[in-house]
Amino acid sequence: MREIIAEAQCGATIDNGDGEKLAQFILQLKNNPHQAAAMGRRGRQYFEENFTLDTIADQYLSVITKVGYEKVARHQTNKFCNHPDSSLL
Numbered sequence: 001m002r003e004i005i006a007e008a009q010c011g012a013t014i015d016n017g018d019g020e021k022l023a024q025f026i027l028q029l030k031n032n033p034h035q036a037a038a039m040g041r042r043g044r045q046y047f048e049e050n051f052t053l054d055t056i057a058d059q060y061l062s063v064i065t066k067v068g069y070e071k072v073a074r075h076q077t078n079k080f081c082n083h084p085d086s087s088l089l
Helices: 002-008 019-031 033-050 053-081 084-088
Strands: none
Touching (some): 019 033
């Protein structure tokens, strides 16, 4: 999550239990509504560019394809290693 917030420049990351820093950030946004709005716009833009249905579908397809290729490669390797002539290697 920290990486997404940093990349999108849409907020701040605050360690658990750091209420002081959280309060400071909230006051900063309260006192600078333009900054808050800009962060909101950047967050929305990042979401729309990286988490659309098409983007997620492409990511799933990429993972499934990679897993499929790895499975085929393992199968081919196992087939070759179990070949009667493989002891000659």
